[in-house]
Amino acid sequence: MAVDGSLVGRAFPPTKPYRVTDEKVRELAAATGMSWESGDRVPATFPIVLAFDAMNAFLDDVEVELSRIVHGEQKFSYVRPIAPGDVLTATLSVASLRQIGGNDIIGTISEITDESGALVCTTSATLVHRAAEVA
Amino acid sequence: MSDIVLEVGAELTPKTYPVTRASLVRYAGASGDFNPIHWSDRIATAVGLPGVIAHGMFTMALVARAVSEWTDGAEVVDFGAKFTNPVVVPDDDEGTSVTVNGTVKSVEDGLATIALTVVSGDQKVLGMPKVSVRV
Numbered sequence: 001m002a003v004d005g006s007l008v009g010r011a012f013p014p015t016k017p018y019r020v021t022d023e024k025v026r027e028l029a030a031a032t033g034m035s036w037e038s039g040d041r042v043p044a045t046f047p048i049v050l051a052f053d054a055m056n057a058f059l060d061d062v063e064v065e066l067s068r069i070v071h072g073e074q075k076f077s078y079v080r081p082i083a084p085g086d087v088l089t090a091t092l093s094v095a096s097l098r099q100i101g102g103n104d105i106i107g108t109i110s111e112i113t114d115e116s117g118a119l120v121c122t123t124s125a126t127l128v129h130r131a132a133e134v135a
Numbered sequence: 136m137s138d139i140v141l142e143v144g145a146e147l148t149p150k151t152y153p154v155t156r157a158s159l160v161r162y163a164g165a166s167g168d169f170n171p172i173h174w175s176d177r178i179a180t181a182v183g184l185p186g187v188i189a190h191g192m193f194t195m196a197l198v199a200r201a202v203s204e205w206t207d208g209a210e211v212v213d214f215g216a217k218f219t220n221p222v223v224v225p226d227d228d229e230g231t232s233v234t235v236n237g238t239v240k241s242v243e244d245g246l247a248t249i250a251l252t253v254v255s256g257d258q259k260v261l262g263m264p265k266v267s268v269r270v
Contacts, residue, residue: 024165027164027165028165028166028196030161030165031158031161031162031164031165031166031193031196032152032162032193032196032197032199032200033152033153033158033200034200034203040208041203041208041209041210043196043199043200043203044199044202044203044211044214044266045192045195045196045199045214048166048168048192049165049166049167052166052167052168053167056167066169066170066171067170067171067172067178067181067182068182069170070172070184070218070221071190071191071192071218072217072218073215073216073217073218073262074191074192074195074215074216074218075213075214075215075216076211076213076214076215077212077213078210078211078212078213081210081211126217130182130183
């Protein structure tokens with residue numbers, strides 16, 4: 001099943017506002033073996049927590065099975081660092097779509113904004129939707 | 136403290152981190168990425184993967200950890216990578232490991248750009264990984 005080409009350019013609804021807490025940052029840092037204390041810089045890949053939220057909603061919407069998705073590429077471009085206390089929202093849009101060997105290569109961009117609506121980070125993901133095996 | 140001054144050509148001390156099934160479970164919970172290819176052999180092999188693979192974002196988070204350790208927590212401005220080869224994580228006590236190597240490519244306009252080589256076993260697992268930090 002190929003993903004519909006008309007998705008390109010479509011923006012999905014923003015995710016629910018997410019409050020960055022010391023506890024959550026510590027949990028994510030600990031998952032990579034880091035000890036994290038209040039006042040330390042938030043790990044650079046933290047926005048993925050919001051981006052996943054947005055990606056899951058997108059994949060549900062287009063009825064793509066999560067297990068057929070492999071992550072192809074990810075980029076983060078920061079306007080400012082994230083800090084505990086920030087209330088963030090991710091808005092995902094589909095930037096590109098192409099088919100290679102029966103796989104869909106889906107380019108997404110998620111803009112992470114703060115409570116005031118200011119852009120904090122732009123994160124782009126390439127998702128590879130693997131074709132079902134041909135019997 | 137950072138273990139090296141960020142000057143052009145500086146080779147940063149390689150960092151090696153363990154990756155076990157337990158790491159993946161923990162990262163899934165912390166990040167919200169519950170794709171079963173990161174915890175179920177049955178599903179991973181059914182979609183044509185060699186076995187349970189690490190989240191690309193987990194590998195990227197380990198790279199962010201290395202950068203943080205090298206730079207004493209410098210602000211990351213840009214960070215990106217392609218996930219070119221999967222990190223297969225066996226279901227045993229040792230699991231596998233990821234090693235992050237870095238070389239300072241440029242220092243200008245208050246930004247240091249570090250080119251990275253990220254390997255698991257003998258294989259490069261990230262394509263064109265690059266990070267820019269504020270210095």
